[in-house]
Amino acid sequence: MFIAAHADTARHPFLIVRESDYPELRDRANRLPWSEMRLEAIQQAQELTYDPEEDNGRGAGYKLRDMMGYTALAYILDSANKERYVDKIQETLNVALPDMLSERKERDNWDTTVPFQGGIFNAILALDIIYRELPAHERSTLETDIAQLVNGFRDNWGPANHSVSALWAFYERDTSKFEQELQQYDESWVVDITIDGVYTPGTGYAAERIGSCSREHKALGMDVWEYQGHHNYYTNEQFIKLHEWLYGYSHTPDFRTMAFGDSLPNFYLLGGSRHTPANCSTQPYRAYRFGEFTRRYATWQMQDGHRMPSGNAAMHPNGRLLTYILMADEVPDLSVKVVPPSRVFPDGGAWFLENQQSRKALAGAMWNPTHSSGHSHKETNAIFLSGYGAHLLSNSGYKGWRRGVGNFSWDYIHDRAVSGNTGLIDYQFDRTQEGNPPEENDHQYKHGAGIQEWLLTPTFDYARGDSGEALPNGQHFRNFHFVHPSDGKHGYWFLIDEFTGGNQVHLAFHPYARTLNQASPAEYQADIVNYEDTEITDVDLTVFLGTPPDDVTLHNGVIAGPDIENQYLYASYNRSSGKKQIVTVLVPSDHDHQKPELEQIRGEYYSGAKVDHGDGVIDYIVESDPNAVEPIDNAAFQASRSLFRLVGTDLRAVYAVGRSFEYDADLGRKGFQAEQDLALYLREGSGQVVSPTAQRLTLYYPTIRGAYINGSPAPIVQATDDSITINIPAGTSSLDLVVADES
Incomplete structure (x- = not known):
């Protein structure tokens, strides 16, 4: 069933890169930021060591992840010293794999599972890259230990287990096992994503599982499967919406977590823990693969320079293998960063954002x-x-x-x-x-x-x-x-x-x-x-x-x-x-x-607040009996909920949910009358209306001459000097009034 579009099944490497890709990857290193990534990979490959006495629990998994990512990339880019990197990968695995097996016998918990899986995920990719550099019997020793670890992980953390298991099955060319693990990998993601892209475990776990470096293998399995021809992510609407929500909406404009579900409100999107640098993760650098909106939203996040010596995440990506390979062949352009607009995810929630790049x-x-x-x-x-x-x-x-x-x-x-x-x-x-x-x-x-x-x-x-x-x-x-x-x-x-x-x-x-x-x-x-x-x-x-x-x-x-x-x-x-x-x-x-000055307002049929901003700008916020009419400051309405703003005696804006709103002052009558309840917002003649059914709507506005619904002229059913009646469709429509110029 599964056809690996990019895999040369007779020859390693093939999981995420092929030898034919090496020249282009080396050419990137002639310009920034890839030249810095190359230097970081070489330096870290030389300096990092795995110490069984010091590297324990999650630290062991993270250390192996980093060492394999840096050293595998150094092998590709610094070909003159490739033997050094082959030795480093082999020696590290000869120490780390038995150490992890031993530690898992003593305790089998999250620390020795998910972080270990991340290390093994990167170890499999590194072993694929140096496959033909190792004698078969030496390689077999490493493969035996990897298989024992992969097969011993409990299926308690969904995508994590199936990601590393699917990668190992593909490395082993076990098609049946791969397809089984791939299906379970997909299912373990989809079960927690709403049809509109919101991640139900909450914002914190979305950041950790989809965006952070601590669990990167959960998400980066998608990129390996895409490379192998399983195109179920970059063009999948549910995953596209998920990434738009993650990078555009799940966090504050200051990059910190909006606390929903098991979420730490002092964590931030790119690194997760406040102790982790903003350029730790690979995922933001390949976010563009999920569409233009995600690219722009992720770029906004990458201006963050949290715990970095200088600059920001956009200009200083980490020098690990997957980041280097999956990045676009262009520098992240901070000039295209955008603040996402307010958005509703019907199955998930509502996110209201100020339109300001701050x-x-x-x-x-x-x-x-x-x-x-x-x-x-x-x-x-x-x-x-x-x-x-x-x-x-x-x-x-x-x-x-x-x-x-x-x-x-x-x-x-x-x-x-x-x-x-x-x-x-x-x-x-x-x-x-x-x-x-x-x-x-x-x-x-x-x-x-x-x-x-x-x-x-x-x-x-x-x-x-x-x-x-x-x-x-x-x-x-x-x-x-x-x-x-x-x-x-x-x-x-x-x-x-x-x-x-x-x-x-x-x-x-x-x-x-x-x-x-x-x-x-x-x-x-x-x-x-x-x-x-x-x-x-x-x-x-x-x-x-x-x-x-x-x-x-x-x-x-x-x-x-x-x-x-x-x-x-x-x-x-x-x-x-x-x-x-x-x-x-x-x-x-x-x-x-x-x-502003705040004051309670109350009547027989309503309650609410008066918000006095000064300079004659006053908002009235009202909940009321929709079957009664009780005037407030020249406004009369049949609406269960309403807001209206006065600037002096002028009605600048109105929101109402109900059948009518009418404000009558020196500048003339403004408002609406509907046949049935609807929700409407108008500011200076433009806004939106939501109606459960098609119906007639009468609009009051001095010298009104017409209206546009969803950008098209609305036929006028009836008109007076200060009103028109039009037909509106069911659903949400934009509404723009046409008013005569009295000048």
Whole structure:
């Protein structure tokens, strides 16, 4: 069944490179950065040694990975001294392989499995390259030890085991075994990836398994199989989306982990551990193979120079074999780096990003895949926020498998929804239970029903997450919004949470801070700490409770990894009947970004917040009864959720979910009237609309003369001096008004 397109089955090397490739590879070394990679490979091949007394556990695997990668490349590029490198590979394997076999007899755990597999993966590639340099009986000794190691690994870590087993089967030309391992390798990846490309174990494990050097063999098996003609990755939509999500969305603009699932929030994408240099991994240098978007997003990440003596990862790739071979034949061009736009992965979550090429840009995400894995947390509809170079709102993080932190249990970190920025129903506990909260009425599943509706525009983003069956006693819909910086004012987020079921509902918010200070009855301020040294920064996060809660408790919690014992806000709201909607505003600030004035607003049929940015720029955020009309500052609407911005007396922007919104002031009437509920955002005559069905829409705007739907003129059904009625299709449509020039 499997045909190796590139393999010369009568001759080694053939796994990832052939002798006919050597001239071109040597020619690359005449220019930067390949000349530096060549020098590094030669230097490391000469200096690194494997010492059984010092190299143990994961360190042994990493050492073997590096030595094989450097020395195999040096063999190819420094042909005048190839005998030296043959001896180094053979001598190293003669020591390392028996040492690993011995250590695995003493303990068979992650340290002696996954890192060892990474070392063996690279050893097989190196042995393939020097195959014909070794006498058969000497080579056979090495092959026997490799086979014993490969066959002894437990199948506990999915792609890791099948990657090295498939590579060994292919080296051995065992076609049946190879095809079996390849199928299991593919299945072990796909089971954890949503159809839209989000990795369900979480952001941290995505970075570790797909992007870091510590487990590179898990992902780089894809490149070997592609080289051999198994084209199931670079052009596979699911894997393309996975890599776009990983390099574009799973981390903050400052390259650190957005904590979802078992993820350390102080880790970063390129190297993983904060102790690892940014150029450690091979995967970012071959990310371009998964498409142009991935190339550009990965290039943004490669401007990072974490723990490097000088420069950045783009200009100083590591000098190991796979990096050298899999890189594009051009220097990574930092001028093409881009900040990805806000994006919704319907099966996975919503990522809202400020369009600014800055490590201090604002970014927020809501997590909601439709299936989960062993490394998932109870984080359905949980959010994570970052901005101004800091984490602002974080979920529970990760200390290590089954490890708690201080008085906070593994169950708290891994298996309790209250440890994340989530919503719950009738979930009661007291301070004596903070370290190990109860199971009763906790989330029952670690996944939801995905993102049901969204609007993405340059100035405003909205997504609606559905908890599905995650909660045992009701349903939670989280409406997550990002108001981008505009009109000379800073950006912020707000939530309108909606619940059905139960008597009391709860919201948990975990700032990346040790303490929360109550500034007013509705306003709580967190002094954000740095993710590196956990020292207090000049960044603050304000949590503003627009809908008055019935009770607020500041509980003690922990963010595992950096092990920040924090205070978190637990707000409770009584439900009298029907659904319950709750407005919360989340505002970052620092010395360059002043906090706006925040005020609760309430009426008989609504609650919410007034956000006064100064200079006449005011936002109103409202949850309301869609069957009632209660005016607010010249605005009247039938909508369950809305935001409108006034600049002076002018309506600058409006978002509403419902049937109507109308603002009438000196400059004339603006708004809309729909036949059925829809979601709409308009700013100065342009925006988006999401309608569940095709319907008629009436638009109000001074001197309006027409409209474009999805770039095409919309036939006008009816018109007045300040209104038109048009037909809109079901689904999401762009909307642009045509207005007469009164000048």
